[in-house]
Amino acid sequence: MYTLAGKTGYRTRAQEELLAYLKLTPGVHHTAAELKEHFASRGAPIGTATIYRQLERFVEEGQIHKYFIGNGDSACYSFEDSSAVCSPHFHCKCEQCGCLIHLECKELEEIETHLLEHHGFEWNPGKTVFYGLCEQCRKA
Amino acid sequence: MYTLAGKTGYRTRAQEELLAYLKLTPGVHHTAAELKEHFASRGAPIGTATIYRQLERFVEEGQIHKYFIGNGDSACYSFEDSSAVCSPHFHCKCEQCGCLIHLECKELEEIETHLLEHHGFEWNPGKTVFYGLCEQCRKA
DNA sequence: TTGCGTGCAAAGGTTTTGCATGGCA
C-alpha cells in the first residue's frame, strides 16, 4: 500500500521517503551516497538508480535544489524551506576547510537587480556558490 | 631537446605546449578532453594523465584557473590574461543555452568588500559562477 | 646516477542506462 498522497503527493515508498526526509532536513545538503546510506541503515534501502532518478525528478519539479558545492565532488541535494523563498539565501563555500555558510543579506539581493537591469541576466542565486575563505581560515 | 625556458619557464614539450596553447587562447575554457583532442589532432599527442597532472600544476602555481562551470560536467581550465587580473571578471552561465558571459563591473566588485567587511568572507570571484538566464533565453 | 616528466593501463568514484520484475489503476 503505497498511497501516501496526503503527505507529499507521491505514491511510492521510495518517492515518499526520499522527499519526506529532504523536507525534514531543510537546508541540509545531502549527496546521493549519503541518502542511500541513510535509508539502508534504517532497514529500508533504496536502490542507487532510484535515488538518482527521483532526485532528478524532484529537481525538475522545483521541489528541491541541486548543488555542486564540492567543485568536482558529488552533487548535493536539499530542500529549501518556504521562508527561504521569501528571503533567498546565498551559499559561501570555504575552499580551505570546506565549510558552507548560508547568507541572507540585502546587498546581495541588490546584485540580482543590477545583473538584470544592466546586463540582462536573470540570476538564480539559489544555484550559485561563492567560493573563498571563511573568517576562521582567513585568520589562520 | 626540450629546453624552451625562454618562453614559459617549462622544459618539456608537454608543459610548453599546454601552457602556450592556454596562453594563446586567454579566457577560453578548455576541458581536459578538448585539450587532449587538440594535441592529438595536431599530431603531437599528450597523454591524459600528463594533461591532468600539468594542468593541476599550473593551477597550483596560479598560472591558470580551474572552473567547474558545467555543474557536474568536466572541469574547465583557462588562462586569464593580465588585464583580467587588474579588472577581475565574473562568469555568468545561462542554464538554458549554456552560454558563458564574462562580466566586468564595479557593482560586483563592491560585493567583494561587503562580504569581507560584513561577513568575514574573503571571496574569490574567479572561481564563482553565477547561474541564471541570459538575455536571449529570458526573452524567448 | 639521480630526478623528474612521460605514457599506458588500471583503478576509483559518481552517475546513467538496460532490463526484467512487480505493484497499482
Added chain:
DNA sequence: TGCCATGCAAAACCTTTGCACGCAA
C-alpha cells in the same frame, strides 16, 4: 491489461594512481 517505479547489474564517464621507461643534468 497497461503504465510506471523499482532494483540489480552493467556501462559510461571523468579523473587519479601505479609503474616502468627515457630524457636531462
